[in-house]
Amino acid sequence: MHLDMDAFFAAAEQAAKPSLRGKAVVVGGLGPRGVVSTASYEARAFGVHSAMPTAQARRLAPNAAYLFPRFTLYRSVSEQVMELLGALSPLVEPLSLDEAFVDLEAGGVASDAQTARAVGERLRADIKARTGLTGSVGLAASKMLAKIGSERAKPDGLVLIEPGTERELLAPLSVRVLPGVGPATGDHLRRAGISTIGEIAEAGEDELVRLLGKAHGAGVYAMALAHDERPVVAEREGKSISVEDTYDVDIHDRVRVRAEVAALADRCVGRLRASGRSGRTVVLKVRRYDFSTLTRSETLRAPTDDPAVVREAAARLLELVDTTGGVRLLGVGVSGLADFTQEVLFARTTTGEEPLARAAPAPLLVTTSVPVPAAPPVPLWRPGQDVEHREHGAGWVQGSGLGRVTVRFETPYDDRPGRVRTFAVDDPDLSAAEPLPLVRGAGDGEVRPGAAEAR
DNA sequence: TCTGGGGTCCTAGGACCC
């Protein structure tokens, strides 16, 4: 089974904000260089879609609601959904917050089409009851086909692909439907006169390998024949951790570039340590004013989670890069991840320093050796953000500017749009708040064992 | 129209080693 939540971020916002139900909603970066994460179906009718620059979306749908993503909310909803999946099988493979594969056979809940369909429909009902949101389900004999099924089921549907019908179903579809065929490979194949999956099958494996290379060609050919033996894998270990920022305006000042790289290194290490791991290879990423992107990396003698070590490596790498003309993005990453204990064996013992493994998993606070110039003022109130007013209760920020902030007072449990009020940005009665659960009683991460099996 | 942020996997060349 493949489960894919429908327009997940936008749907969660509509569930949280009654005034946005049935309206065009766009969730994504709201700065001058932002892109759309998710558009509600109403916004898609205007031509807005994921990965589109938000500036372009605003031209297409000027009256849509534009909201910053609220990952804490999406994560808590995601946990509830994943918990329902976990009740079906020990083999659940999340692909992102809103998508997962489930091996139903391994869970012993379905091994034929009829029961699989029943399990899928019951899951969709459980998700709706638990989160208030809809998800689409694909059921098939392999990951690829289950995923194609959920795509065809959207929105709010279920598609089961009967074993034996796979190849005739695939034949007329675009090659772009196959996993691993993106824009570049799609163009490549089209120039060779291949645009449908059926044409890949006709071309033969040798031709595909000639066009795409050994590994890629063989893989794409197998997929075209509906040969996909990839298992559902739960709990995959991450292989790298990285942090990057695109700046609203290009940075020209080399001193500022160094300061940003140091800050990114600290943030990266913060996440590295939060995951209880250490890394051996430090990667610096630079996107220049003209969008040309390069990476420079350095492999250390031993894994580290020391912010100073990562900061210094990143600083060395930066000195290898010409940034005249300005940079629009900087990033710092760590790969070659090892479990934490490894490292204690190496560098740390000689210093007499308390092993970092014992350190509290508190947010990492590091004083940078480079003075960090004051960051451009971050707006205090971001569109979509939850707030609490001493008098008016729970609401969310509709917009702010010119020293004022506009709030709509409504909660996920209201049936009608709430009232709008405007305050001074520094109104002492107004404070930031945590998101409310979308369904009353179904709290964040709250475990209700047996909820799914109870029927 | 002006292009996010977080990842994974693959390729290819050079260094290095046996």
Add this chain to the structure above:
DNA sequence: TCTGGGGTCCTAGGACCC
């Protein structure tokens, strides 16, 4: 006189995915 063969590690870049 005409330059082995194979394996691993490191680095850089590109394609792809959500």
